[in-house]
Amino acid sequence: MTRYKRQDPEITRRKFINVAMGTTAAVGGVSLLSTLGAANPIFRLTRDKMPPLKGDILVHAEASKEGQPIRISDLSDQLVRAWPMGKGENGENVIRKGDPNNILALYRFPQGQIVAPTNLEATIGGETVAYSDVCTHAGCSVADSDQGDGMKCPCHSGQYDPKRGCVVIGGPPPRPLAQLPIKLEGDNLVVTGFFLAMPYPYTSEAEWESFKKEVEDQLA
Numbered sequence: 001m002t003r004y005k006r007q008d009p010e011i012t013r014r015k016f017i018n019v020a021m022g023t024t025a026a027v028g029g030v031s032l033l034s035t036l037g038a039a040n041p042i043f044r045l046t047r048d049k050m051p052p053l054k055g056d057i058l059v060h061a062e063a064s065k066e067g068q069p070i071r072i073s074d075l076s077d078q079l080v081r082a083w084p085m086g087k088g089e090n091g092e093n094v095i096r097k098g099d100p101n102n103i104l105a106l107y108r109f110p111q112g113q114i115v116a117p118t119n120l121e122a123t124i125g126g127e128t129v130a131y132s133d134v135c136t137h138a139g140c141s142v143a144d145s146d147q148g149d150g151m152k153c154p155c156h157s158g159q160y161d162p163k164r165g166c167v168v169i170g171g172p173p174p175r176p177l178a179q180l181p182i183k184l185e186g187d188n189l190v191v192t193g194f195f196l197a198m199p200y201p202y203t204s205e206a207e208w209e210s211f212k213k214e215v216e217d218q219l220a
């Protein structure tokens with residue numbers, strides 16, 4: 001059983017900053033991040049810890065082929081795990097696995113099987129879809145159900161339906177797995193933006209929005 005939790009001290013600091021930023025904005029609009037970032041660059045996210053970003057390509061996460069670009073023909077109704085891979089500071093390829101919560105679940109279902117609330121415009125041809133693979137309950141990695149009825153979390157039996165936006169169909173998860181918007185570019189599966197909803201471990205929209213802005217500001 002793999003349990004993906006944020007334990008990286010840099011990420012823990014990032015969460016603190018996000019919360020602190022929200023508090024700071026509420027009381028006076030002073031950018032704590034700017035202040036801390038200027039004083040101590042360790043508060044900046046490294047590229048391998050950034051979330052999936054527009055332009056990233058999806059690569060295999062399985063050890064035997066880690067880093068190889070995923071092709072549509074690799075996908076089926078069985079879960080394939082992926083990492084986003086983007087560019088580093090010097091233009092080199094960087095797999096964003098420094099944050100284990102960036103692990104993704106990919107599926108390709110026959111036409112017509114993926115329905116709302118999946119955002120079909122964020123799929124490839126209504127057939128290929130990407131989600132966060134991190135359970136929204138406590139951060140475990142979700143797998144295919146051995147009953148053939150969607151996805152099941154090994155930690156507390158949370159269940160999700162990947163054909164319907166990964167809505168929760170059983171167990172304790174509080175919300176669906178977040179969908180990641182993708183498109184096909186040549187042979188590559190390419191990310192077209194941030195997760196469409198708040199992924200684990202975020203617990204408030206304000207915190208998630210603050211984090212996205214932090215990333216955009218850092219990339220600007």
Ligand code: FES
Pocket residue numbers: 135136137138139140153154155156157158171172173
């Ligand atoms: S961590 Fe997935 S159901 Fe608890």
